[in-house]
Amino acid sequence: NAGVTQTPKFRVLKTGQSMTLLCAQDMNHEYMYWYRQDPGMGLRLIHYSVGEGTTAKGEVPDGYNVSRLKKQNFLLGLESAAPSQTSVYFCASSYYYGTGNTEAFFGQGTRLTVV
């Protein structure tokens, strides 16, 4: 059981380049999330999805786009990378079954540097 897998783990981009980060989960979870983690800022929500074909903006969505064409995958795109997008990116997935328990499972993170 792989859980949540992020691809790639490291990437260096030049300003203005584009790239897509892939998040895949094999737990059949409805909810998926993309966060960025910067020193002193905690985990800030970029975009999230509560089901296949749905996406919603989080706290810091500018400069990013997402797609959830398949339930198990959540893609994060940077159309024109900027140095301010240098960060560690985390993907997570979660579930909610009525009044039962829930928790989020995280990928290992992607360290992105924009030069």
Next chain:
Amino acid sequence: AQTVTQSQPEMSVQEAETVTLSCTYDTSESNYYLFWYKQPPSRQMILVIRQEAYKQQNATENRFSVNFQKAAKSFSLKISDSQLGDTAMYFCAFMGAGGTSYGKLTFGQGTILTVHP
């Protein structure tokens, strides 16, 4: 919009002692979940404990317990008998279970906890 605030950027404690990390949140929803996650230097996010808003009883997991004050929108984490392995960044998090925040998972800024021998 929901917000989560951790007012203690750093905390330290001696091994075997007790420490409490603070968290407050703001929401207009009545049904939600609260979590504490631990992030050691490996960057892996590990669930420490969770609390369902409609349960009045405070959650406990071994040495970890919470003080959930729904009216005050407060959710503190108490770590008893602190161990060196507890050294990590701790995040408080909120997940809406209904209304406009349905499924939205928001984190606080984090508290760096250092356990000294």
